[in-house]
Amino acid sequence: MLFSNGSSYTQIFKANTNDTISLQDRVKENQKLMLTDLEGAKVDMEELLKEALRVKDTKAEILLLANTCRYYFQKEDAFGLVKASDILYQKAKEYDETRMQSISKMYLAESLKFNSLYEDALIELENALQLLEGEDGQDVKIINTKSNIYISFANTYSQLNQPRIAVKMMKRGGEEFNKVPEGDYRNYLNYLYHSNLGIYYMGYNQDSSAYHARKSISLQPKGLEQNDVIMLRNYLSLGKVYAQKKEYDKATEFLNKSEALAIEIGENVNLKETYSTLIEVAVEKGDDALLKKYRGRLQSLKLEQIEAKNKSLHQIIEKRKLKQSEIDNQNKKAFSKWILIIIGISMVIIVLAIILYRNKIHAKYEQLSKDYLEDNEIVEEDKLAIYNEVIELVKKDDPAFMVSFNDAFPHFTNNLLKINHNLAKGEVEFCALLKLNLTTKQIAQYKVLQPRTVQNKKYQIRKKLNIPNNIDIYNWIHGI
Template sequence: MKNVRLTLLLFLCVCITAYSQSRTSREEFKLKVKANSKLFTSDINKAYPEINGLIKTSRILKDSISEMQLLEKKCRYFYNKNLVDSLILSSYQLQNASERYEDVYYQAMANVYMAESFSINKFYDKAIVHLNKAYSLLQKNQSNSKKIFYAKANLLSSFANLYLDKGEPRKASQKIMEEIKSGKEIHDKNEYADFQYLNYSNLASIYAEYDIDSAFFFAQKSISIKPMVTAEEKSMASNFMVLGKYYKKKKEYEKSVENFHKALKIIHRTGVELNLNDSYLALQEIYTETGKKDSAAYYENKIKQKDLQILQSKYNSLQEVIHKDEEEQNKNRLRSFLIWIFSVIAVLAASVFFYMRLKKKKTIENNHNLHELYNHLITLIQNNDPGFMFAFENAFPEFSDKLLKINPELQQSEIEFCALLKLKLTTKEIARYTFIETRTVQNKKYRLRKKLEIPQSVDIYNWIDTI
């Protein structure tokens, strides 16, 4: 299937430097960044809400390394969530920071993520431009550091993804083979095993497109060399998917279902949703073929929900903007590229302008301005505009932080749901705008009451309004 995405290798670097602020504050901040990095490897949904606050602190402390590391995590979060529009914006934030600090590694990674965004949207020429730029940056660096080595590995993975998007899996497998050969530069035994475990998992995913027997072999090889200290994460989920596809083709449906469910268990635990619909689709087909209509219908519904969440609200809107610019500026690709960038930034600029205009007033509680603000935000929701949360957080900058202080384990989706309650949307309106059932909305309200410890005697809207 053409929507297979390969895992990018990532190497995170933490550097301790002396600054003008107190050493204790810096050390505490470093520990927080390190803890977030560890949490990010096991559950990105819990780690992500902390990132924006950490980025603000890194800028206050003038810790450029941590700032770029955290910006790169934002890119990785949106990449793993298939949120292409947010990925593009985060990539440009990383690019600006890395150019300002003259850091080659993060400049290269910013270009890799941009290339992934363009490749997914079928702008292969633009993707190639960014990959070549990343390659040029890395070639100029002669440090032979681990960061640069892993950046080059990421680059090969991104080239492989590009060929997969173009429907050329054999060329994609060649790039992963190059990556496997580059592993000879790693001398630590465990590090080498971890590196190749991921590479063989990626290779198995590619071969699943045209040679399922070879895919089965490489998935088993990946599993066999996985270091004991390496937790089961997205690469292992990918291996289980390949095994599920293998047994599905062999019509060994019980083994196939078992492996797909193993993959889904890891995906739900880690929050990494790359290729999630591949598992849903395979399970739907198996249950349809075996006459289990209820189970087939369940996974068919999951597929539709995922498509609505990602494609309709995010991906399709981005494609329309890009295609419109592409049609109008077909004779001048550079100009088309710049117009597209400005069209994306315009959403942010409009939100910032709106927020700054409100800041000039004595108070946001002014009835006229409050009415105007709510109408603007509700319009964004009705249009499934990806800029909604950005505009909301600009208007209510302390809202997310206050919620997380009450319960640090709140997920981003729960914070977004609280934002809808803040705007006084009814259960039916939330259901209509977010494409879910009213019963699901009611269940979400019930779970929020428990997580935020809101008494049953207190109206949830009034409680949220005090945040």
């Protein structure tokens, strides 16, 4: 999975010909470099961040913090990504940058996925989308951020072995891409879009996977000076397709291209998947030499990720040229490490306690709802046709759903907003689903959400509407 870049195509892929390049332009050049040379981009990033802080350029600073998150994501460094996403969120909040707060939530979700906390990641992605509800939906930067969130959704469902939902989410990202005006940047987004679809279709349709990978290759922008991470993904998709078709020579050809490009760029996520597929090919071919070779490389890569933190700390020490002895540095590093571990364990305990409390509350409210729906499952005959018509629109994810709902219940929305005029559009729509007596399971199914996400939304609605703890939310909504 790869995110789209936030700058315009011309800013990313065409060199600035001015003698003096502004800090903002150098930050965008840094984004370009991340596609082809991660480590080189990281070095530049650190220097640019120092300059941005020195001249108090907050826009450049926050873009560089987002670049830092992207670096740790592509290196698959969960520890670094948690810290980087938290720093980005705090700064975005300080500078009142809603879009960047949303991006920080997206990267936090990615760090949770590295630790297989998929349900928590989905909640963070929902939070990221909610932050953008009041923003201009036609702004290219907002479009770009929403599309990236849908890409992250797609990747999550792919990792949950739900490839069909992953493809559906990626296509939602494609709908956002289509809002971008035609031109070079739109072409670049299509290049990215088909590459990601090639990966997600791999879960259930090899032919579609191969089609989209080749489509992406045909759309490679002419402005690119060399192959990038997107092309790497295309090689990986085709390698996996040929491996599944047992055409091992073709599979090896594309996987070798994927490996070489991943090593050149310094990108670890796809390199690990490439080695895993090469190991599968070696097993099928019965080639013990290749099996040993790629198992060794995969193991080395995993060890590198474990050691990445220590290596980066050594680089910082060298750059700052500290005068303290090596032993003192090691002691300080060890002390800091234990402090971080203790803080981390404490945070985990607190989070678990909150989750257990939330689960208990959710269970209580769900039982109340179950009792109410069982006692009130019969709809009056004169309203049954209206209910069924509106529910059918919900099932189809039809935008006309709220129009028909408001026709059927003309006073509901106004009465709801009188209780709390700060309710967002999405929250009003969610209350409409409750008005239709749709269960948690049904809402999760029709809106492609996790049941836990629906429960959290119910909990948030209860708080905003001040619904008493002993009253069921459906019963309360029914009275509006």
